[in-house]
Amino acid sequence: MPLITHLSVRDIRFPTSDGLHGSDAIHADPDYSCAYVTLHTDVPGLSGDGITFTLGRGTQLCVAVIEQLQSFVVGRSLESITGDFANWWRAACNESQLRWLGPERGLIHMSFAAIVNAVWDLYAKSEGKPLWKLLSDMTPDQLVSVVDFRHISDVLTPDEAIELLKQHEQTKAVREAELLSTGLPAYTTSAGWIGYSDDYRRELCQKYLDLGFRHFKLKVGANLADDMHRATILREEIGDECALMMDANQVWDVGTAIDCMKELAAFQPLWIEEPTSPDDVLGHAKIARAIAPIGVATGEAISNRVMFKQFLESGAMQFCQIDSCRVGGVNELIAIMLMATKFNVPVCPHAGGVGLCNYIQHLSAFNYIAISPSLDKVVLEYSDHLHEHFVDRLNIQDARYRLPTMPGYSITMHDQSLAEHEFPQGSVWRSRKKGV
């Protein structure tokens, strides 16, 4: 029963804006970064790591929020948290003075996610299991006990969630064996960033086709003529058999989204991702009705389970793109995956950046094994940047995520990577003038 003795948190940044990796209609120059939390314990060799993902500037703000919230974990036994998980989670989200600064949204909530994710990493390591296995081995009652159902019970009650989980409980072992054998399907955005030249884009398409990828995502929304041009190149390279997804990164208004997608429909996209504001449930529903059968995908910037609830119940979302760090960590993601399953919406997690691929492989494996026993329309985002910095390095073969086997949530970074990239004192940043 480890005791959490202290929390440390570091501002870790990678200068990815140098190569225009990650450039899209609204994020011109991201430096993929994270606030990196470690929960230290009184058990020698046992600690838990967790991150929240950021784009560079402002990571120190996440660090400051995490320091403010550390009283919810420091000085507590792991079991005092995991044994009363939903109540612990709710108490931290509702700290009586801090709640005003959210509630359950934005900087406070995504910073809290780093702590929650670190608790789960510690929990999985203390049980000697990868997180997906720890979660998949839990009973329906145990799983439901970690979820705060406040403000979602009009759409999903705890009893209903237990029933849903019980339906497929007996066949979990079959799906676990399947995943261990074949892994989870991935798609690539690497050929889709806005900042690339035509030739480089074609080259990347061929590279990822050769690697086995059959799902390609293209960033759109800069202007329609350019979008059509890039889509033409992608379709020329990948052919008609591969899936093409589009992502506007929130840049359009509702009417513009509908107008543009009527043109871009010529390229037969599977989905349009983030066509407008991530807060606009009703707007996404309008778009979805207007452009069917093209689906609407969104989620990486949706605040919390209450927003996901509305997107799902109103038909505003045909693909549910959970982000592992935006909402309040694993506990809230379980609530969202349960609701998505109730509404028969596939969960296709957001990833890329730094560490997000590591996280989502656990979430999607668990979701398939224990919650939603179908891989129809399920495909996980994959990006091949920055994996060398992680101890439990991502294993992609034939465009499929192979399940991790090391205990934990696969987010622990190498000491040298942390030292070199810590902002602003790491060697990578000392020689630069950019940043904050």
Place this chain on the structure above:
Amino acid sequence: MPLITHLSVRDIRFPTSDGLHGSDAIHADPDYSCAYVTLHTDVPGLSGDGITFTLGRGTQLCVAVIEQLQSFVVGRSLESITGDFANWWRAACNESQLRWLGPERGLIHMSFAAIVNAVWDLYAKSEGKPLWKLLSDMTPDQLVSVVDFRHISDVLTPDEAIELLKQHEQTKAVREAELLSTGLPAYTTSAGWIGYSDDYRRELCQKYLDLGFRHFKLKVGANLADDMHRATILREEIGDECALMMDANQVWDVGTAIDCMKELAAFQPLWIEEPTSPDDVLGHAKIARAIAPIGVATGEAISNRVMFKQFLESGAMQFCQIDSCRVGGVNELIAIMLMATKFNVPVCPHAGGVGLCNYIQHLSAFNYIAISPSLDKVVLEYSDHLHEHFVDRLNIQDARYRLPTMPGYSITMHDQSLAEHEFPQGSVWRSRKKGV
């Protein structure tokens, strides 16, 4: 044409939790506080002040965000901002790396509001007018030019907004004269906090009746029996002629809200405020349909214009309770007031805390003079705490806000108040152990 030479920001906290002022179903012990921004200029004697309101712990996080955002104002002339106001506002909300930490929601957005509010204070002072007068004197084209219509144009276009403003442009002077003569109607929450004894509550009801108040708000949501008890006391004291409003501070789920309000309907409340999560548009719409003719009121915790848009267009909100610091300051509030007018929903601003009453008198006066020429169902929250700290002190007579006449946005605090309450070094806090 003043140049903004530097920005200073202070963490100002008042130990209001000592007296259980402000206790409700979800905020047990608020210390009313603010991040207090000053924009210094190269013009002797001219500066602009702005705040964002907080409940104590975490105010230093707002300070850190404001420091991060200061490059959007420091080194710029006031005119370079106000002359291209909507684009400036959008650029600051969409800083390419910081945007991920919102977008346009939570800690980042409410901290940005303090800067926006300070810019407007500086603008009004430089023009020698109180803010309500500066805004009321602007033409429809000028007003619309300060608003970012991104993500709301499916419900309100700039052209439509100009038409709406032009309808009542010729009669602005009549309403201005009326307000200068009679002021704006106020309601009190002072008798409604949860933590008070019955006798003290009765005493407060009589005090505010004697002061001329005819609208009383009661906090509910702790448990139904207690809510019924407190409502009984209020109705006994204020009679049937006065309006009784109820406020659950987000504590209920949708089903619980409907069930509780069917019981509390016996007390004929005018509205139920924040019955559930402030993110739940569809949930509020369900509640509104179930409990009509009792209205649903919400807004103090709604993130931005995109969320207000949905509440208004879906009939989820019968009273629009804008908060002067939660969304992105005056610019975004104009967008929200325009949409409320389009949907014929009265704007009844949230106030209390510290400084919020000062702000809303300007917003509501401007709204009545230039946007929505009716006071039907319009009533402004009033709380009589902490007014002694402000240079342009609030003037309430016969339960009506009297219009401020000093130039600016009425938020400048006395130097001594700032010095004594700065956290943690002010004299009020040095002798205490509570806080952060």
